[in-house]
Amino acid sequence: MRTAMAAEQHGSMTLEKEARVLPSGEKEFFLDVHTQDMEVNFGPQHPATHGVMRILIRADGEIVTGAQPHLGYLHRCAEKIGESVEWLQYLPYTDRYDYLSAMNNNLGYSMAVEALMPGLEIPRRSHMIRTICAELNRIGSHLIAFGTYGLDIGAFTPFFYAFREREWIMSLFEKICGARLTYSFIRIGGVFNDAPPGWLQEIERFCDVFEEKWKEYVDLLVLNQIFVKRTANVGVIPKEMALDFGLTGPMLRGSGVDFDLRRDMPYSLYGEMVKQGVFDVVLGRGEKGTVGDCWDRTYCRVYEMIECIKIVRWCLDNIAPGPVLGDVPKVLRIPPGEAYVGIENPRGELGHYVVSDGGKIAVRVRVRGPSFTNVAILEEILPGALIADAIAIIGSTDVVIGETDR
Amino acid sequence: MEGGNAFLTLLQKLAPAGVPPWVLVLSAALVGIVVLIGLVSVFVMFSVWLERKVSGHIQCRYGPMYAGGWHGWAQSLADTVKLLAKEDLIPLGSDKPLFVLAPAIMLASIFGALAVMPLAPSLYFTNLNLGLFAILAMSSMTTIGVVMAGWASNSKWALYGSMREAAQVVAYEIPLGISLLVPLMVVGTFNLREASSQQAVWLGMHWVIFQNPFVIPAFVLFFIAALAETKRAPFDLPEAESELVAGFMTEYSGLRWSFFFLEEYAAMFLMSVVAAVFFLGGFESPLTHLARRSFGEGSAIHELVAAGTLLAKAMFGVFLMMWLRWTLPRVRIDQVMGMGYKYLTPLALVCVLGAGVWEAIF
């Protein structure tokens, strides 16, 4: 590939000076323009790679014939740090891998550590606050996914609309934990502190407003004819391929696989919600094209936001006063053992595999980021697409580079 | 009438006797060029500011608010100063002469096309009988600039952008030209001034678009083709910033980049002027009619009102283009080409046929 790249520097089309001599002895003048595939470096600095991902694309004109993702530009050694700092000290690092859904990352890590602490009581109110925060964070994350996908497709305005609502979520989080992006709010054994006065009422107002504004998103972008034309039947991931590549989250549901960890392997309070039928799982049905195309994935994300609102409303209805942090000692010594806990992150299953030998520091903290596995499919589905489709496909994986590289 | 311009008449009145006529013609031409460039530049600066305000308000923002005080009116001025002061960068691997020439060609051709624009019955820069031809010919020259820029930059993204531009313009020149045949059949002249003046009856509302039912679809087709011709969203594929970084102007910066910018807005203005003249009554409106009735044909106020009317109509077209840009996603290259060849061209032909039959019958 490197030699090919070097050859590229002389331009993609080489004009042979000599005319080709045909077997008959005639000189062929019209076939002397030779074309060859062009290798384009897509990223690490490119407006549509959502960070510093680099994809080496081999293209025949506008058609992609090969793609090779290169990761690691944002590798911050999260797993090595996990083996070097104390259990609770690692929590801020979890914020940093998928920085758009830091609450969910906190939750995943906390739940993995809690799985090693059998018998630890986690107060119900803290579960409620955890769920509210995680779901609001999911809305915020999907808003970014939706907005930046609009940008990828060439529509600017939905991005600003999405950020308008996300801003409110950010300020809600700021009120409860003081941070806007990296919260470290959900702790091992509960949450850091109780909701400030008026916070739950404000969330109620947010839900009312959001449900109205959400309709605008659907009209403005999701059902826009050009958007549908750009995304329907593009980047189709069949069900079998999705399972083979271990896709999770909206990528998997977009392919029509009915699986959501919140419903099918419930954790926290989701078991109760499933019994009461609080929320539905949104599936890609191929409404505008084929099941598993980019439009289905976007549809899943956008409609999932409304399901999140339902969950938040259920929590607001059922929340009761009480403690928010379990009986966790100041210096955590986690009992020896190993556990894998996967939770439903906005992008898919965020798994933490933690190993403890009974000490203050973990033996291993493995982070299974959903973006990491979701991006692996690009190699498979990009070839054959147009350059513009490639952007649409990359955008529809909703990749966060902080998580692929960790 | 051909060859003269509004300043020639003025200079002939003012000049002392004995000045040779060629001096007058030459100086009138020079004055015309300066006025045209000044007018268009001011207009571009205004539309850049307007675009930022329009996009801001569409996106629940304010847009520029600080430069100059009132709603950031001086933002474009500040930007111009910044762009002028930027370092002149030419990439090492680029084809230097072509790289430098490309923005110049684009600018020259767009100003050449704008020279045909009549502002008012006797306020014009040049009065060509084949004005529309000149506009179409000159404005498609900008493509050469784009292709040149893309090739000279020696960047793959730029090359992609310029190839897209070439394909797109070839596809959309056809429906653009054909859809303009429809109003041409109605007005019966290529001269923009005459076409405009013909629409003065009915209290200044005898616009082409009201004269023939086939002009309305032709106008829609023309507008779509003009969007593609001026590389505006949803047809901004040559620069498609989320796909091709910045397309053909990826490697440009500073003053040269601002030339591309100037060209884009000038092209929008040009297309809006053509739309105004050939579809929307040119400089004629009830207001112009009133001015003509009250102050007399050719009076200063009448001329000013006429020029204002034309500029307002052009502005409306430009605003429409902005509105679309900030609302719609971008189409894909195969969809652009398919739309141009498969739908717009046949529809434009149908409009021509229908309008011809209508004109023959009524």
Next chain:
Amino acid sequence: MNFEGIHDRLRVIRVPGLLGADLPRPPIPGEKHGKDKDPGRSGDPFVLVDPQRIVEFLHVCRDEDRLRFEVLVDLTATDPKAEDPNLWIGMNLLSIERRQRLAIKALLPKSELRMPSSTSIYRAAQWHERECAEMFGITFIGHPDPRHILLPDDWVGFPLRKDYVFPKEYHGISCE
């Protein structure tokens, strides 16, 4: 079907490579963490598998009618201690049909860090194995694309091993 059920099933059909199971201790009511000595390990139950026969094992897990683990969720390794003779290979399978997870553990001796690649069964393993290979120095035999994934191509050493020595400098940049 709970973990015991899966384990029994695996034993009954004589899955190649199955070595046994490891179960966590039951929770102790009123346990104070960090104070008492723990009597056993906590966490997930898992099956122990021979790493050299992992491909056959995964094949059965994926295709056996009553197992049907369609998704490989995670594949990773752990270095428990610098002096420990083995690396742990941990895998996590998921059955979407039955909503069931299965944790697999394989002990790979540090003296011979070679094992067959699972990419022929689950393509999801491809990137996970690349990461494992660069971080722990495991060679996955039959991997289609054994390049580094997160680390630079010229990185020396295997960072997640406990005996890893941090470099003093990287390409002339001091790391201290």
